Amino acid sequence: MTGQSDFDKRITRHSASSGEGSPDVWGIYEPDTGSIQYLCADPETKKAAVIDVVQDFDPKSFKLSTESMDHLLDFAKEQGLTVDRVLDTHPHADHVMASARLKELTGARNGIGGKVKDIAELWRGYYNMPDAFNPERDFDDLFKDGDRFKIGNLDMRVMLTTGHTMGSVTYICGDAAFVHDTFMQPDSGTARADFPGGSTEELWNSLQAILDLPDNTRLFIGHDYGTDERDTPEWEATVATHKTENIHLKDGTTKEEYIRLRDKKDKTLDLPDRMLAALQLNLRAGKLPEAESDGHHYLKLPVNKF
DSSP, X not given: OOSOOSTTSOEEEEEXXXXXXXXXXXXXXXXXXXXXXXXXXXXXXXXXXXXXXXXXXXXXXXXXXXXXXXXXXXXXXXXXXXXXXXXXXXXXXXXXXXXXXXXXXXXXXXXXETTHHHHHHHHHXXXXXXXXXXXXXXXXXXXXXXXXXXXXXXXXEEEEOOSSSTTOEEEEETTEEEEESSBOOTTTOBOOOOSTTOOHHHHHHHHHHHHTSOTTOEEEXXXXXXXXXXXXXXXXXXXXXXXXXXXXXXXXXXXXXHHHHHHXXXXXXXXXXXXXXXXXXXXXXXXXXXXXXXXXXXXXXXXXOO
16 A cells, blocks of 8 residues: 555546447446446447446435536536436445436436335335335336346346345446446455345355356446555456456355355444435435425434344
């Protein structure tokens, strides 16, 4: 480490198209939550999908703002891109999604994995809110494994990659795959699987399915928190690199060894500080519940359940 860290800065990087069928990808690092927001664009038509965009949320004051989303939209405009799809990989536990706001501002369809309906049912129980959440109302598209759609002239395919949550999906566009909270960077390993509805065994299976993609596939992860040896965020590595360098999977790690390692690590982790608020919003595509009689919005949070 140099003593200077870039983890407190908003950073944007471009991963260029490799040719026909390959998208231009921009990643924008959001420092408050260590999240990476993506623009996946067709170089020919300039149509783009935005993926896992952050709506800023202060866990101390419960104030919401749109600085990160606004920055991404301004950047897209600078690049001459038209937002054609608003995509999320799962209902995030560590940040509030900007899906509903983006849909309203851009007119683009918003989508997420269809198993969000199962996640909503699970969390209705945790919040004791039996009538809460209606994903079919709040998302235009609830994708199934194998669904396909276009971004300009590019094909995008949906792959169910559960484990971190019971409804996570990966979006694959040419030689780019947006793998959310499955892989971390090779020097950090893989994501946790201990949230309600998560499964270490399912995460292993999802990781293997991603590693079955062509070796040159660029894998774009959901978060980077760095290591003791690295002082700048990273979020891209190829399948080939993960096969040889990922600290949780290299050297012929077996399924049993991985599950034992991942479960041991997960037992040391705290819940994200935004989780109980974020999920109550994200299961509404990032929207607040209806205002009450005083004109303000309120969240309901469980006590002593976690």
